[in-house]
Amino acid sequence: xxxxxxxxxxxxxxxxxxxxxxxxxxxxxxxxxxxxxxxxxxxxxxxxxxxxxxxxxxxxxxxxxxxxxxxxxxxxxxxxxxxxxxxxxxxxxxxxxxxxxxxxxxxxxxxxxxxxxxxxxxxxxxxxxxxxxxxxxxxxxxxxxxxxxxxxxxxxxxxxxxxxxxxxxxxxxxxxxxxxxxxxxxxxxxxxxxxxxxxxxxxxxxxxxxxxxxxxxxxxxxxxxxxxxxxxxxxxxxxxxxxxxxxxxxxxxxxxxxxxxxxxxxxxxxxxxxxxxxxxxxxxxxxxxxxxxxxxxxxxxxxxxxxxxxxxxxxxxxxxxx
Amino acid sequence: xxxxxxxxxxxxxxxxxxxxxxxxxxxxxxxxxxxxxxxxxxxxxxxxxxxxxxxxxxxxxxxxxxxxxxxxxxxxxxxxxxxxxxxxxxxxxxxxxxxxxxxxxxxxxxxxxxxxxxxxxxxxxxxxxxxxxxxxxxxxxxxxxxxxxxxxxxxxxxxxxxxxxxxxxxxxxxxxxxxxxxxxxxxxxxxxxxxxxxxxxxxxxxxxxxxxxxxxxxxxxxxxxxxxxxxxxxxxxxxxxxxxxxxxxxxxxxxxxxxxxxxxxxxxxxxxxxxxxxxxxxxxxxxxxxxxx
Numbered sequence: 001x002x003x004x005x006x007x008x009x010x011x012x013x014x015x016x017x018x019x020x021x022x023x024x025x026x027x028x029x030x031x032x033x034x035x036x037x038x039x040x041x042x043x044x045x046x047x048x049x050x051x052x053x054x055x056x057x058x059x060x061x062x063x064x065x066x067x068x069x070x071x072x073x074x075x076x077x078x079x080x081x082x083x084x085x086x087x088x089x090x091x092x093x094x095x096x097x098x099x100x101x102x103x104x105x106x107x108x109x110x111x112x113x114x115x116x117x118x119x120x121x122x123x124x125x126x127x128x129x130x131x132x133x134x135x136x137x138x139x140x141x142x143x144x145x146x147x148x149x150x151x152x153x154x155x156x157x158x159x160x161x162x163x164x165x166x167x168x169x170x171x172x173x174x175x176x177x178x179x180x181x182x183x184x185x186x187x188x189x190x191x192x193x194x195x196x197x198x199x200x201x202x203x204x205x206x207x208x209x210x211x212x213x214x215x216x217x218x219x220x221x222x223x224x225x226x227x228x229x230x231x232x233x234x235x236x237x238x239x240x241x242x243x244x245x246x247x248x249x250x251x252x253x254x255x256x257x258x259x260x261x262x263x264x265x266x267x268x269x270x271x272x273x274x275x276x277x278x279x280x281x282x283x284x285x286x287x288x289x290x291x292x293x294x295x296x297x298x299x300x301x302x303x304x305x306x307x308x309x310x311x312x313x314x315x316x317x318x319x320x321x322x
Numbered sequence: 323x324x325x326x327x328x329x330x331x332x333x334x335x336x337x338x339x340x341x342x343x344x345x346x347x348x349x350x351x352x353x354x355x356x357x358x359x360x361x362x363x364x365x366x367x368x369x370x371x372x373x374x375x376x377x378x379x380x381x382x383x384x385x386x387x388x389x390x391x392x393x394x395x396x397x398x399x400x401x402x403x404x405x406x407x408x409x410x411x412x413x414x415x416x417x418x419x420x421x422x423x424x425x426x427x428x429x430x431x432x433x434x435x436x437x438x439x440x441x442x443x444x445x446x447x448x449x450x451x452x453x454x455x456x457x458x459x460x461x462x463x464x465x466x467x468x469x470x471x472x473x474x475x476x477x478x479x480x481x482x483x484x485x486x487x488x489x490x491x492x493x494x495x496x497x498x499x500x501x502x503x504x505x506x507x508x509x510x511x512x513x514x515x516x517x518x519x520x521x522x523x524x525x526x527x528x529x530x531x532x533x534x535x536x537x538x539x540x541x542x543x544x545x546x547x548x549x550x551x552x553x554x555x556x557x558x559x560x561x562x563x564x565x566x567x568x569x570x571x572x573x574x575x576x577x578x579x580x581x582x583x584x585x586x587x588x589x590x591x592x593x594x595x596x597x598x599x600x601x602x603x604x605x606x607x608x609x610x611x612x613x614x615x
Contacts, residue, residue: 280439290433
């Protein structure tokens with residue numbers, strides 16, 4: 001609770017104290033976090049690992065690109081509604097197939113669908129600009145035309161708070177979902193599918209619901225991300241980008257509700273810091289990922305939890321001694 | 323007729339390279355049950371080191387027609403990475419969930435991508451004047467590069483050698499025993515850690531040799547690893563995870579499809595392959611030859 005209030009205060013004060021560029025970077029944090037809320041509904045709460053979640057980021061992002069750039073529809077709210085509906089639809093159609101499988105087969109199917117969309121984007125040059133991608137025009141927020149603002153102050157001002165509010169709303173919604181009857185059923189399916197089925201939980205249907213919700217969150221994240229980068233290209237949906245998302249979730253600790261958010265925060269700012277002194281940030285991140293997988297599969301949240309427990313333990317035994 | 327022959331020869335050439343990498347992937351998946359994303363990195367490393375070796379070889383006055391020697395040397399030398407990755411990283415996660423195994427091999431992909439950038443930079447590279455030195459054959463109006471035919475031959479040779487080793491030798495029996503009943507094999511006195519290391523090294527060499535052999539025909543680019551992974555992925559999914567026969571048929575199918583669609587309707591190229599992958603996963607998730615290790 002205290003941590004939550006602390007985060008909120010920090011997030012509100014941040015644009016006034018942080019450097020403009022760093023405030024701009026935190027916009028990626030908001031959009032990735034929203035997408036990761038979705039990814040983690042599958043990864044942690046349903047026990048399914050998606051290696052193709054960038055597909056939904058891409059659908060959200062390309063929705064924003066199409067609407068703003070091709071059709072001059074600049075209302076961010078409308079863009080997000082369409083992005084969520086479209087990703088939900090695609091998640092439903094692909095999910096019908098994907099949720100029939102678990103484990104490595106689920107991962108492979110999601111990867112295949114992601115790459116199918118990637119090759120579609122690459123080859124439909126006339127429609128999507130192929131590998132050059134598409135421009136994303138600065139949208140209107142709540143029907144306010146802010147195009148006269150200079151780009152940086154738009155992003156570190158109104159867009160920042162807009163994203164923050166969305167992020168909080170998305171996190172609140174997901175919190176409610178995972179603590180609802182539905183969320184608990186998903187965890188029951190993850191832990192013991194046979195027992196859950198015996199108790200009357202329809203496994204496939206619940207997995208499909210989770211997949212659709214997960215896709216919607218990722219689509220929303222993608223739509224929010226698009227104006228920030230100002231550009232959409234197929235690299236957005238390439239399988240390595242999906243891998244990065246899973247990386248973020250693991251980095252923060254996917255078995256904790258807040259872990260993936262911490263993961264995206266650290267990933268984004270650490271990458272920025274590392275790539276400012278070496279161009280070989282991938283090597284460092286690869287080594288970091290390997291170390292995490294082998295030594296600390298609970299991620300940063302796991303490490304913090306362990307440190308906290310040993311601290312509390314030390315204090316507890318200290319009290320006994322006196 | 324000529325068009326058909328051209329498509330066929332380039333398709334089979336694609337397939338023979340894909341088979342090598344996919345066979346490495348299958349071997350490791352069959353024994354360790356780990357889907358090794360890093361197979362693409364080994365392929366890319368083989369390609370880059372192959373260029374360096376061939377250039378040094380021809381630079382020192384070696385005849386281009388013998389450039390198979392430096393290419394294979396590069397591939398085999400890189401096999402040293404096998405024990406490094408397996409003993410250093412992979413062995414810690416055999417008992418873990420597939421998500422951790424996938425992420426660990428993904429971390430290897432990330433690291434090797436920068437290793438390649440560090441040693442060879444980001445510009446496309448290709449070895450000088452090797453491919454043309456081999457000349458071309460004219461059959462039925464089609465022009466077929468001799469080098470391609472040699473690579474196809476080499477790949478078939480490697481495939482039959484592997485078939486022999488896996489099927490007829492003691493080492494092959496140990497591998498198959500470990501793949502199907504690793505605890506039983508261990509109880510009979512087989513040290514599975516040694517088998518794992520050897521199998522992974524073999525898988526690595528198949529990937530690096532594949533990359534080394536392909537490089538006279540194309541340019542090495544820094545994204546070649548991540549692009550090949552998805553192709554190898556398609557091959558093994560279509561053929562069936564863990565099956566050598568599957569790798570063979572899958573590679574032929576993907577290789578031919580690629581060359582047919584490039585010649586007929588390039589827009590479809592990769593999309594068609596992914597559609598088939600999805601189709602196979604839906605109809606027969608164990609792949610065309612799954613379950614017959």
